[in-house]
Amino acid sequence: MTRTTWFTLLTAAAVSACATPTPEQQVVNDASSALGGRDRILAVKMLVIEAEGSNGNLLQDMTPEAAGQAFIVSGYTRSIDMATGRARTEQTRTPNFAYFQGQAPQKQVLGIDGDVGYNVAANGNATRVSNTVAKDRRAEIHHHPLTVVRAALDPAARLTNPRTAGGERVVDITVPDGSTFTLAIDAATKLPTRVVSMTDNANLGDVAIETSFADYQDVGGLRLPARLTTKTDKYTTVSLRVTRQTVDGDAGSLAAPSAAASSAAITGPPPATVTVQEVAKGIWFLAGQSHHSVIVEFSDHLLLIEAPLNEMRTLAVIAKARELRPGKPLTQVVTSHHHADHTAGLRAAVAEGLTVITHKANAPFFEDAIRRAHTIAPDALARNPKPLRIETVDEERELKDSAMTVELYHVAGNPHADTLLMVYFPKERILVEADAFSPGAAVQPYAANLLENIRKRNLKVDRILPLHGTIAPFGDLVKTQAAK
Ligand SMILES: [Zn+2]
Numbered sequence: 001m002t003r004t005t006w007f008t009l010l011t012a013a014a015v016s017a018c019a020t021p022t023p024e025q026q027v028v029n030d031a032s033s034a035l036g037g038r039d040r041i042l043a044v045k046m047l048v049i050e051a052e053g054s055n056g057n058l059l060q061d062m063t064p065e066a067a068g069q070a071f072i073v074s075g076y077t078r079s080i081d082m083a084t085g086r087a088r089t090e091q092t093r094t095p096n097f098a099y100f101q102g103q104a105p106q107k108q109v110l111g112i113d114g115d116v117g118y119n120v121a122a123n124g125n126a127t128r129v130s131n132t133v134a135k136d137r138r139a140e141i142h143h144h145p146l147t148v149v150r151a152a153l154d155p156a157a158r159l160t161n162p163r164t165a166g167g168e169r170v171v172d173i174t175v176p177d178g179s180t181f182t183l184a185i186d187a188a189t190k191l192p193t194r195v196v197s198m199t200d201n202a203n204l205g206d207v208a209i210e211t212s213f214a215d216y217q218d219v220g221g222l223r224l225p226a227r228l229t230t231k232t233d234k235y236t237t238v239s240l241r242v243t244r245q246t247v248d249g250d251a252g253s254l255a256a257p258s259a260a261a262s263s264a265a266i267t268g269p270p271p272a273t274v275t276v277q278e279v280a281k282g283i284w285f286l287a288g289q290s291h292h293s294v295i296v297e298f299s300d301h302l303l304l305i306e307a308p309l310n311e312m313r314t315l316a317v318i319a320k321a322r323e324l325r326p327g328k329p330l331t332q333v334v335t336s337h338h339h340a341d342h343t344a345g346l347r348a349a350v351a352e353g354l355t356v357i358t359h360k361a362n363a364p365f366f367e368d369a370i371r372r373a374h375t376i377a378p379d380a381l382a383r384n385p386k387p388l389r390i391e392t393v394d395e396e397r398e399l400k401d402s403a404m405t406v407e408l409y410h411v412a413g414n415p416h417a418d419t420l421l422m423v424y425f426p427k428e429r430i431l432v433e434a435d436a437f438s439p440g441a442a443v444q445p446y447a448a449n450l451l452e453n454i455r456k457r458n459l460k461v462d463r464i465l466p467l468h469g470t471i472a473p474f475g476d477l478v479k480t481q482a483a484k
């Protein structure tokens with residue numbers, strides 16, 4: 001055998017070993033070739049993406065379907081260290097809507113370094129974020145063609161479920177930490193079109209986070225997308241147009257700042273603290289944390305206003321109501337509006353048997369939220385499924401018996417949300433409202449409209465029970481306008 005023949009046979013053997021990749025390997029191999037080849041991909045140490053674009057206002061927009069509120073993003077730089085799995089995003093975001101923190105640009109630094117997720121505030125102070133947020137940030141690293149294909153090329157990755165759908169070839173990639181990413185590539189160009197991963201959302205349950213890629217360009221021997229769009233469920237959260245991307249440039253250290261790295265891990269929400277203040281006969285203000293609730297006593301039942309923040313807070317508030325009046329069933333919950341932080345306990349309230357009373361524009365959203373699967377982080381309703389009982393309010397509704405009269409009014413035309421209800425007690429001259437007026441806040445972009453609604457309805461208000469902040473005399477709301 002000549003040397004040449006021996007070499008040829010060896011090459012043939014190697015080729016035949018590679019010539020029959022499994023269908024799932026084939027998807028990864030094709031993606032890898034389209035992006036610049038396995039060796040080029042594995043050689044990358046650092047990717048720096050500069051971009052501009054926008055962030056959506058997830059579950060905090062005008063309607064449950066959203067309505068175009070966005071933070072305009074400038075000065076976006078995302079650095080990803082391929083070897084260490086560290087990543088950091090710096091950006092300035094400017095709300096294009098009346099935001100409760102004002103409309104000044106806000107600088108953000110959001111990082112992940114192994115188990116430690118961190119934010120750096122404008123004053124330079126770094127704080128550790130919860131493990132849940134850190135987990136989502138670790139997943140986000142793989143929401144890019146280069147990182148996800150690189151992960152798929154790792155022999156420790158498990159490739160499963162190859163399929164073809166709608167002009168795409170698709171494969172699931174499970175990385176060593178157990179998380180799974182679905183990679184879709186264009187059947188013709190073989191370039192990655194999307195990455196999808198699943199996460200838990202307190203309001204929406206098991207949700208898909210999907211980043212889609214377009215406008216590929218040549219960068220340092222690679223093909224990289226210049227448009228990246230991320231959605232949580234059906235809501236667009238990030239939309240980026242890349243202005244510059246650099247392979248193996250200097251991004252400085254991506255290590256977590258020591259103040260964050262040395263902080264204890266945050267494994268869950270803080271324990272619920274519920275304070276009780278009786279503000280009138282049969283009306284209790286339940287505060288103690290950032291989001292408050294109100295308990296109302298009718299002759300034969302109790303009503304809860306607001307199931308906010310998280311399941312733990314809402315269950316603590318419900319327990320407190322039952323402790324206040326053990327003999328009376330708590331049967332109903334009124335929601336102030338659809339925003340995620342004000343409704344994160346709604347599923348728990350339904351699990352406790354409460355009927356939901358809400359603005360009619362929220363009904364389809366809540367019906368969907370109650371039906372959704374919560375397998376990633378099972379909640380009270382997932383453990384104890386109950387059907388949703390819902391009653392809706394259009395412009396106004398009265399709840400009345402011999403002991404109590406409560407009037408619910410739509411806060412029409414408020415720039416904070418289209419679904420806002422305020423709750424009025426005509427006899428006690430008390431108004432309960434959320435977000436439209438938060439006593440003590442530096443900026444009150446929604447207060448003028450609240451005042452307008454109160455005057456239009458000719459409501460006689462002495463005191464406001466705000467669902468953020470402390471109880472205030474009506475004059476404090478009036479003063480927000482006088483100061484202008
Ligand atoms: Zn809100």
Ligand SMILES: [Zn+2]
Pocket residue numbers: 341342434435468
């Ligand atoms: Zn709020």
